[in-house]
Amino acid sequence: MTTPKLSIERVGKVFEGRSSRVAALDEVTLDVAAGQFLVVVGPSGCGKSTLLDLLAGLTTPTSGRLLVDGAPITGPGLDRGVVFQQYALLPWRTALRNVEFGLEGKGLTRRARTDTARQYLDLVGLSGFADRYPHELSGGMRQRVAIARALAFDPDVLLMDEPFAALDAQTRETLQDELLRIWETTRKTVVFITHGIDEAVYLGQRVAVLTSRPGRIKAVVDIDLGDRRQTEDVRSTPLFAEYRHQIWSELHGEVARAQRSELSAREVVSVG
Structure with missing residues (x-):
C-alpha cells in the first residue's frame, strides 16, 4: 500500500485563553496522495487556517498527529512551502531577491540562487519584472x-x-488558471484553503468540506472535470454546476450553524 504524502490522523486543536477555551478542530482524519490537489472549504471560523498551520508545522495539535511521507510533522520544513493570503514579501527586496530569499539557507552559490529564482519567476509569468520592488x-x-x-x-x-x-475577480480567475498550469507542470502535492465553492470545484481534484467549529470532516467530494483547458468555459458546464451544488448542499447547513453560534456568543457577551 502506498504511503500518503500527507496524513492527518484524528487531529484536534484547542486554544486556551485566560478565561476561555476554543476547540478549533476535532477528530480530523484525512489522507492526501502524492501529487494530489486537495481543496478545503468550510464556514468562517471552522479551523481551515488552523489546519494549514498544523500541516506547515507552525503550531502543534492538541491531539492526534500529522505526518509527511509517514514521518511526524514536528515543525516547519523545506519539504513544505506556504503561500498566505497576504503576500508577506520583503518590501526592500526586488521580486528576484524575494524569490531568492527562500534559497539562502540551502547553501547555493549566489549565481545558482539567481538562476533558480529567474526560472521560477518565468514559471509564474514574471520574467520581465525581476527588478521590480513589491510596491511597483x-x-x-x-x-x-x-x-x-x-x-x-x-x-x-x-x-x-x-x-x-x-x-479582484478577473485577476483571481487568471491566477487560478496559472496555478493549475503550474501544478500540471510540477505535480506538487497541494492543499488549498478557500471560502469559494466555485474556486474549490475549479481547482480541486478532491474537495474536503469542514463542519462549523470545531471543524470536522463532513464530506470529501472527488472532482473529475477532465482537462479544464480543453473546455472554453468549464464553469458554465452542467457537470461543474452539479459539483458546485453538491458542495453547497454539504456546506449550507454548516454556514447557518456557524452564524447561529456566533449570534449566540454575541448575545452572551451582551448580557454579561
Whole structure:
C-alpha cells in the first residue's frame, strides 16, 4: 500500500485563553496522495487556517498527529512551502531577491540562487519584472512572486491559505488558471484553503468540506472535470454546476450553524 504524502490522523486543536477555551478542530482524519490537489472549504471560523498551520508545522495539535511521507510533522520544513493570503514579501527586496530569499539557507552559490529564482519567476509569468520592488507590482503580481518564492526551494508540498481572496475577480480567475498550469507542470502535492465553492470545484481534484467549529470532516467530494483547458468555459458546464451544488448542499447547513453560534456568543457577551 502506498504511503500518503500527507496524513492527518484524528487531529484536534484547542486554544486556551485566560478565561476561555476554543476547540478549533476535532477528530480530523484525512489522507492526501502524492501529487494530489486537495481543496478545503468550510464556514468562517471552522479551523481551515488552523489546519494549514498544523500541516506547515507552525503550531502543534492538541491531539492526534500529522505526518509527511509517514514521518511526524514536528515543525516547519523545506519539504513544505506556504503561500498566505497576504503576500508577506520583503518590501526592500526586488521580486528576484524575494524569490531568492527562500534559497539562502540551502547553501547555493549566489549565481545558482539567481538562476533558480529567474526560472521560477518565468514559471509564474514574471520574467520581465525581476527588478521590480513589491510596491511597483499589482496585487496579482505580488501573489505570483509569493508563489514563485514558495516553489523555488522545490518543496514536495505546497500549502496555500486563501491566496487569491484579496484579489479582484478577473485577476483571481487568471491566477487560478496559472496555478493549475503550474501544478500540471510540477505535480506538487497541494492543499488549498478557500471560502469559494466555485474556486474549490475549479481547482480541486478532491474537495474536503469542514463542519462549523470545531471543524470536522463532513464530506470529501472527488472532482473529475477532465482537462479544464480543453473546455472554453468549464464553469458554465452542467457537470461543474452539479459539483458546485453538491458542495453547497454539504456546506449550507454548516454556514447557518456557524452564524447561529456566533449570534449566540454575541448575545452572551451582551448580557454579561
